[in-house]
Amino acid sequence: MLTIKFGGTSVGDGIRIANVAKIVASxxxxxxxxxxxxxxxxxxxxxxxxxxxxxxxGDGERFRSIADALWAQHQAAARACxxxxxxxxxxxxxxxxxxxxxxxxxxxHVLGECTPRAMDLVSxxxxxxxxxxxxxxxxxxxxxxxxxxxxxxxxxxxxFGAAExxxxxxxxxxxxxxxxxxxxxxxxxxxxxxxxTPEGIPTTLGRGGSDYSAAIIGSCLDSEEIWxxxxxxxxxxxxxxxxxxxxxxxELSYIEAAELSYFGAKVLHPKTILPAIERRIPVRIKNTxxxxxxxxxxxxxxxxxxxxxxxxxxxxxxxxxTVEGRGMIGVPGVAAKVFGxxxxxxxxxxxxxxxxxxQNICFVIPREATDRAVQALRGELAYxxxxxxxxxxxxxxxxxxxxxxxxxxxxxPGIAAKTFAALxxxxxxxxxxxxxxxxxxxxxxVDQDRMAEAVSLIHDEFDLGSPNGAP
Numbered sequence: 001m002l003t004i005k006f007g008g009t010s011v012g013d014g015i016r017i018a019n020v021a022k023i024v025a026s027x028x029x030x031x032x033x034x035x036x037x038x039x040x041x042x043x044x045x046x047x048x049x050x051x052x053x054x055x056x057x058g059d060g061e062r063f064r065s066i067a068d069a070l071w072a073q074h075q076a077a078a079r080a081c082x083x084x085x086x087x088x089x090x091x092x093x094x095x096x097x098x099x100x101x102x103x104x105x106x107x108x109h110v111l112g113e114c115t116p117r118a119m120d121l122v123s124x125x126x127x128x129x130x131x132x133x134x135x136x137x138x139x140x141x142x143x144x145x146x147x148x149x150x151x152x153x154x155x156x157x158x159x160f161g162a163a164e165x166x167x168x169x170x171x172x173x174x175x176x177x178x179x180x181x182x183x184x185x186x187x188x189x190x191x192x193x194x195x196x197t198p199e200g201i202p203t204t205l206g207r208g209g210s211d212y213s214a215a216i217i218g219s220c221l222d223s224e225e226i227w228x229x230x231x232x233x234x235x236x237x238x239x240x241x242x243x244x245x246x247x248x249x250x251e252l253s254y255i256e257a258a259e260l261s262y263f264g265a266k267v268l269h270p271k272t273i274l275p276a277i278e279r280r281i282p283v284r285i286k287n288t289x290x291x292x293x294x295x296x297x298x299x300x301x302x303x304x305x306x307x308x309x310x311x312x313x314x315x316x317x318x319x320x321x322t323v324e325g326r327g328m329i330g331v332p333g334v335a336a337k338v339f340g341x342x343x344x345x346x347x348x349x350x351x352x353x354x355x356x357x358x359q360n361i362c363f364v365i366p367r368e369a370t371d372r373a374v375q376a377l378r379g380e381l382a383y384x385x386x387x388x389x390x391x392x393x394x395x396x397x398x399x400x401x402x403x404x405x406x407x408x409x410x411x412x413p414g415i416a417a418k419t420f421a422a423l424x425x426x427x428x429x430x431x432x433x434x435x436x437x438x439x440x441x442x443x444x445x446v447d448q449d450r451m452a453e454a455v456s457l458i459h460d461e462f463d464l465g466s467p468n469g470a471p
Contacts, residue, residue, distance in 0.1 A: 001182060002027065003218035004227040005037040005192060005210055010288040011130050012042035014080020021081070021137035023229070023291050024187060028143060033185050035178055035221060037150075037192045037214040038134050040126025041077065044070060045193075045207075048101065052122040055105040056114040063105035071098045074129055081133060083140040090136045094129045101125055116160035120204045124194035127210070135189040145187040153177055154195035154216055156203045163195055163203035165216055174220035182221075190217060211269035215283070219275035226276055227284045228268065234285040234296030235260065235267050237464040238312045242452045245465035249310060250294065253302040253407050256310055257283070259441045263403035264315035273298065301407075308408030309415065309462045312455050315350065316448055319370040319397035320431060323377060324360035327389025334384075335361060341380035345372045351401055351443055353432040362432050364445055370395045399431060400451035403443040404458060410439040422461035428454050 004027070011017050027034055040048075047070060051063035074094050078087050104122050108114045114122070131147040138145035153174045156163035181188045192210025195203045205212045211228055218226035235257065238246040252260075254277045261268040267285055276283050277300070286295040328334050335354070338361055342349060351364040365373055377393050384390040409415045416435070419442060423430060432445040446454050459465065 001221065001223055002031060002034040002225055002227055003037065003214055003221060003223040004034045004229060005214035006039065006134075006229045006288060007210065007231070008039045008042040008044070009231040010229050011038060011040075011134060014077035014082075014133075016288070017077060017081040017130075017133050017137050020134060020229075020288065021141055021143070023288065024134075024138060025141050025143045028185070028187060033182050033187050035182065035217055035223070036134065036145075036187055036189045037210060037217060038127065038131050038189055039192045039210040040130050041073065044073070044126035044129070045123055048123050048125055049119070051101060051105050052108055052114045052119055055109040056112060058109070058112065060109050063109070064102065067098050067102045067105075070101070070129075071095065074098075074133070077133055078136070081137040081140070086136045086139060090132050093132050097125050097129050117201065120160045120163075120194075121202045124191070124202055124204055127191035127193050131189045131191050135187075138187055138189070143187060144185060145189055146181060148177065148181075148188045148190045150191045150194050150213060150217075151196035151200070151202055153190065153220075154205075154213065155198055156195045156205075158197050158201070158203065160203055162206040163197075165195065166198070169198065170216060171220040174217055178217070178221060205271075208269040209271075211272040212275075215272045215275040218281055219279045222279065223281055225282045225284055227286055228272070229286050229288045230267060231287065231289060232267060232285075233287045233290060233293045235265065235298075235311065237310070238455055238459050239314070242314070242455045243312075243459045243465070246459070247465055247467065248293070249296050251302045251305075252296060252298045252310060254298060254300055255440055256302065256405055256407050257298045259403065259405045260311055260313050263401060263405070263441070263443060264313045265311070305408065307462065307464065308406050308412045309404055309458075309464065310406040310408075311464070312402065312404055312458050314400050314402045314451050314455050316398070316400045316451055317367045318350065318364050318399050318401060318445075318448075319367045319373075319395045320362055320364050320399050320445055321370070321373055321377070321395045322360055322362040322392070323381070323390060324392050325384070325388070325390035326359060327384065327387065327391075328359060328361075331389070334390075337380055338377060339363075341376040342373050345369070345376045347373045351432070351434050351445065353434045353445075364399065364401055364432070367397050370397060396431070398448040399445050400448045400454075401443055401445055402451060402454050402458070403441050405441045407440055409442070416442055418461055419458055422457045423454055426450075426453055426457045428457070
C-alpha cells in the first residue's frame with residue numbers, strides 16, 4: 001500500500017485536480033487504494049495568513065475580499081474537475097469553510113490580535129477545501145473516495161505553528177480510521193498540514209508540513225513507499241535555475257536527502273525523512289505533470305555510485321555574524337553565552353565555524369534576523385566588550401551558504417581540495433567553512449553575488465551533469 005501526497009502546485013486549479021484524480025485512479029488499479037494526502041491549492045495558505053494578519057492589524061475589509069477571492073477560486077476549480085451532479089453538495093461544504101474564515105477573521109479584527117492558536121485554525125482551512133475537490137474528482141471517475149480531516153488522525157502537542165505528533169495515539173487513530181477504508185478499496189483523501197491536540201484543538205505542523213503529514217500517515221500505516229508528488233522530476237544535482245545541466249538523481253540515501261533539504265533543496269520538507277527513517281520506508285519524489293518519469297527514490301542506503309558527491313545546494317539571503325576577541329582564548333562559556341543569546345531571540349543558526357585559536361566564532365543566520373541577533377549579543381556580552389576581551393561583534397550581508405553533499409564523501413580524500421580548487425580558479429573567496437565529522441557534506445559561505453557561479457563551478461568540477469561522469 002502506498003501513501004501519496006500532492007502539493008499546492010499539483011492541485012493548483014481544477015484542471016490540475018482532475019489530473020491528480022487520474023493519477024490516483026491509475027495507481028489504485030495497479031497497486032490498490034492508496035492513502036492520499038493533499039495540500040491547499042497553490043497560494044491559498046498565504047492568503048489565509050494574510051486575511052488573519054490584516055484583520056488583527058485593524059483592516060476590516062481585506063479579509064472579506066480574500067474570502068470572496070478564495071470562494072471564486074474554489075468555485076472555478078469545482079466546475080473544472082467535478083461532474084455537475086456533485087458540484088452543489090461539495091461547493092456547499094466549501095462555502096461553509098469560507099464562511100468560517102470570515103467569522104474567524106471578524107473575531108480577530110474585533111480583538112485586534114491573532115493568537116498562534118487562532119492562526120493555526122485559519123491557516124488550515126485551505127486543506128479542508130482542497131480535499132473535498134480531490135475526493136469529488138475521484139468520485140467523478142468512479143473511484144470511491146472519502147475526504148478525511150487529519151485532526152481526527154494526527155494528534156500533537158500544543159505547540160501551535162510547529163506541532164509535533166504524539167506517536168502512539170496518532171498511530172492508533174490513523175489505523176482505526178484509514179485501514180477499513182483502504183481494505184474496501186476506498187481512497188481516503190486526507191488534509192495535509194493540519195492536526196489537533198488530544199482535546200481536539202486544531203494545530204499545524206509548520207509551513208510545508210504536508211510532506212510531514214504524508215510521512216506520518218505512511219509510517220503509521222506501514223506503507224510500502226511514500227510518494228511525494230511535486231512539480232519537478234525528483235531531486236536534482238543542483239537548482240536548474242543556477243545550473244543548466246542539472247539532472248535528476250535516481251537514488252539518494254536518507255542522510256543525503258536530509259542534508260540537501262536542510263541546506264536549501266526545496267523538494268522536501270526537512271522533517272519528511274524522519275518518520276520514514278524510523279520505519280525504513282522508501283520515499284519517492286515524482287512529478288505530477290510528468291507522471292511517467294521515475295523520479296528520485298530515497299532509501300536507507302543508496303546503491304554505490306561513481307559520484308561520491310551527489311548534489312550541490314545553496315541558501316541565499318543570509319548574514320554571517322562574527323564574535324571576535326583575544327580575550328576569548330581558553331575562556332570557557334563564551335560559546336554558550338553567544339548561542340544562548342541568539343536562541344532566546346528565536347534565531348535559527350544554519351552554520352557555525354570557529355578558529356582553532358578560539359579567537360573568533362562566526363555563524364550564519366537568516367538576513368532578516370541580523371539586527372535582533374547582534375543587539376542581543378551586545379547585550380549579553382556587554383561585560384566582555386567593556387573589558388576588551390571581545391573586540392567586535394559584527395555582521396556581513398548578504399551572503400550565501402553553498403553545500404556539497406554525498407554519502408560517498410565519507411573517508412574519500414581530495415573532495416575538499418577539488419571543491420576549493422574549483423572556486424579558486426573562479427576567483428571566488430570563501431568567507432567561512434564548516435564540515436561535520438560525519439563528512440556527508442562540506443558547507444561554506446560566499447558572497448551572495450557569487451553564489452550561482454560557485455554552485456555551477458563545483459557542479460562542473462565533479463561532472464554531476466553526466467550520469468557516468470568522473471567521481
